[in-house]
Amino acid sequence: MSGVDGLSLRELARDAGVSHGAPRRHFKDKRALLDALAVEGFTRLDAVLARANGEGGRFADRLSDVAIAYVRFATGHPALLELMFSSKHELDASAELKTAANACFARLEDLVRSGQASGELAAADLQQVGTIVFASLQGITALVNTEMAGDADLDALTVSTVRALLYGLAPRS
Amino acid sequence: MSGVDGLSLRELARDAGVSHGAPRRHFKDKRALLDALAVEGFTRLDAVLARANGEGGRFADRLSDVAIAYVRFATGHPALLELMFSSKHELDASAELKTAANACFARLEDLVRSGQASGELAAADLQQVGTIVFASLQGITALVNTEMAGDADLDALTVSTVRALLYGLAPRS
DNA sequence: ACCTGAACACCGTTCAAGT
DNA sequence: ACCTGAACACCGTTCAAGT
Numbered sequence: 001m002s003g004v005d006g007l008s009l010r011e012l013a014r015d016a017g018v019s020h021g022a023p024r025r026h027f028k029d030k031r032a033l034l035d036a037l038a039v040e041g042f043t044r045l046d047a048v049l050a051r052a053n054g055e056g057g058r059f060a061d062r063l064s065d066v067a068i069a070y071v072r073f074a075t076g077h078p079a080l081l082e083l084m085f086s087s088k089h090e091l092d093a094s095a096e097l098k099t100a101a102n103a104c105f106a107r108l109e110d111l112v113r114s115g116q117a118s119g120e121l122a123a124a125d126l127q128q129v130g131t132i133v134f135a136s137l138q139g140i141t142a143l144v145n146t147e148m149a150g151d152a153d154l155d156a157l158t159v160s161t162v163r164a165l166l167y168g169l170a171p172r173s
Numbered sequence: 174m175s176g177v178d179g180l181s182l183r184e185l186a187r188d189a190g191v192s193h194g195a196p197r198r199h200f201k202d203k204r205a206l207l208d209a210l211a212v213e214g215f216t217r218l219d220a221v222l223a224r225a226n227g228e229g230g231r232f233a234d235r236l237s238d239v240a241i242a243y244v245r246f247a248t249g250h251p252a253l254l255e256l257m258f259s260s261k262h263e264l265d266a267s268a269e270l271k272t273a274a275n276a277c278f279a280r281l282e283d284l285v286r287s288g289q290a291s292g293e294l295a296a297a298d299l300q301q302v303g304t305i306v307f308a309s310l311q312g313i314t315a316l317v318n319t320e321m322a323g324d325a326d327l328d329a330l331t332v333s334t335v336r337a338l339l340y341g342l343a344p345r346s
Numbered sequence: 347a348c349c350t351g352a353a354c355a356c357c358g359t360t361c362a363a364g365t
Numbered sequence: 366a367c368c369t370g371a372a373c374a375c376c377g378t379t380c381a382a383g384t
């Protein structure tokens with residue numbers, strides 16, 4: 001049973017000591033409940049990213065800090081992260097969910113923009129650079145959450161990835 | 174209903190015009206069936222990667238070709254990919270499944286090794302570089318499969334990501 | 347060897363009925 | 366307003382019985 005579908009409304013009701021029909025009063029659907037959890041997840045993630053993003057300092061350091069915070073959160077709550085992103089891409093995702101998710105992405109995009117403004121990032125399409133950076137973080141998350149990468153050296157892997165993205169894996173000379 | 178759990182054995186049996194108990198003769202479990210599908214997926218992916226990896230040519234081009242092939246496959250069969258990686262990380266994944274999966278990763282690792290050997294990649298820990306490269310590809314996959322990145326410019330995104338990994342996003346001068 | 351079909355213990359969802 | 370509990374249509378799994 002994969003993380004999301006392992007959650008049963010009836011079991012939840014049982015644990016709460018209430019009848020299986022009761023949750024219906026609070027959540028119209030199973031997915032309404034899942035959506036609410038996903039919104040909560042994005043809100044918490046946004047707070048985590050905000051805290052990690054020290055306004056001062058070199059861009060490379062701020063990016064590293066945010067990346068570490070993101071990857072720690074994402075690998076620390078694998079089921080929640082899966083829920084957040086699988087809920088978000090449902091065709092009829094709630095406006096609230098989209099708003100919460102976009103706040104997180106905007107935060108990353110702002111960071112990239114500031115790097116371009118200060119010249120620490122080469123001028124390039126903001127969207128595309130943002131996507132590349134975010135994809136790298138999500139990729140680390142995916143590898144760790146499917147146990148293809150150990151989480152022992154998690155921060156080191158994150159920092160190496162950020163470094164590779166900034167300075168390249170090819171010899172620089 | 175997420176991709177993997179959307180598949181019902183009873184529905185499968187119905188579609189095959191057979192009783193719901195019949196699949197039991199061929200697959201002991203629902204997961205035994207899913208594992209068999211995952212193995213098939215890795216085998217097909219391995220063939221795709223082998224075909225993409227032209228032995229001659231510059232490393233950067235070969236990496237681009239393999240990356241494009243991987244991302245196309247992964248985003249072209251989202252449910253299969255989710256199944257492949259979620260099955261693989263089950264604690265009691267079959268030896269057959271692990272073997273099929275490892276063949277794909279070894280192929281990527283070989284490519285990285287050849288880049289280091291030719292000097293087109295800086296000397297560094299093979300495992301870590303392999304992980305960074307693979308994470309990037311899996312990250313693109315995750316973004317596209319959760320509809321956070323469009324698949325219109327999929328190859329362009331892949332090529333840009335490979336370029337960023339090789340040469341960096343920071344100004345090079 | 348392979349399939350059938352009833353049985354069991356679970357789901358999510360709906361809805362009349364209670365308080 | 367909120368909860369209950371039966372009902373319905375689904376699951377996966379098991380198992381005696383058929384061919």
